[in-house]
């Protein structure tokens with residue numbers, strides 16, 4: 238990892254915890270450098286806006302990476318998308334092709350394979366700790382689709398890989414991408430994100446708590462990671478915030 242990103246990352250593995258994001262956020266004021274926390278099992282995985290990430294022991298990879306940025310908070314808006322690009326690169330090198338759904342999902346064959354949740358906290362001496370949480374399905378957990386009421390993807394191909402090798406590949410790709418993001422911001426990732434876009438040219442709705450805010454054609458993302466939406470009133474840009482995206 239040091240070779241590719243010049244970052245040294247402390248790696249910690251625990252058998253079980255509630256949420257790796259919650260654990261790293263609780264320690265953010267005392268962290269001295271990047272930390273990767275991997276949980277064999279997460280019992281209270283978090284999604285955006287209080288939603289849950291569900292996983293069964295051994296079926297998924299659940300981990301968080303704490304990384305410090307000396308950038309204003311608004312420049313981190315594109316970070317979940319850059320993380321998606323890093324995951325897609327690493328998965329492609331492992332033989333699994335994925336697409337990205339704005340703002341924070343990794344899809345395989347149209348269903349969610351992995352989710353990204355980024356939570357931030359001001360660092361005591363200045364700067365911001367970003368805690369980047371990732372949940373990725375390796376095997377299809379029993380009854381998950383019934384529980385959440387939507388289809389889900391898994392990657393059994395990855396489940397057959399050595400878990401340490403897979404984690405190392407993901408971490409190397411993430412560390413390189415985060416170093417690049419720190420230097421150049423999301424602008425360095427927008428073209429790659431647009432090539433991996435799951436729904437280019439599709440008619441989509443932006444939902445806020447189930448209510449439709451905007452309808453339009455998804456035209457990709459700009460250099461800040463905002464979604465470009467071509468609607469009845471012309472092109473608008475949408476900030477991630479807590480909105481969700483659906484195809485129509």
Ligand code: ATP
Pocket residue numbers: 283284285286288289290291292341342349350351352353354372374381385387389390481482
């Ligand atoms: P949406 O997926 O509706 O666009 P989102 O991207 O903001 O919303 P997140 O908050 O990132 O979703 O993830 C939480 C959602 O992911 C849950 O509400 C549930 O629908 C779904 N989910 C939970 N566990 C899994 C899993 N193991 N695999 C795939 N999807 C899951």
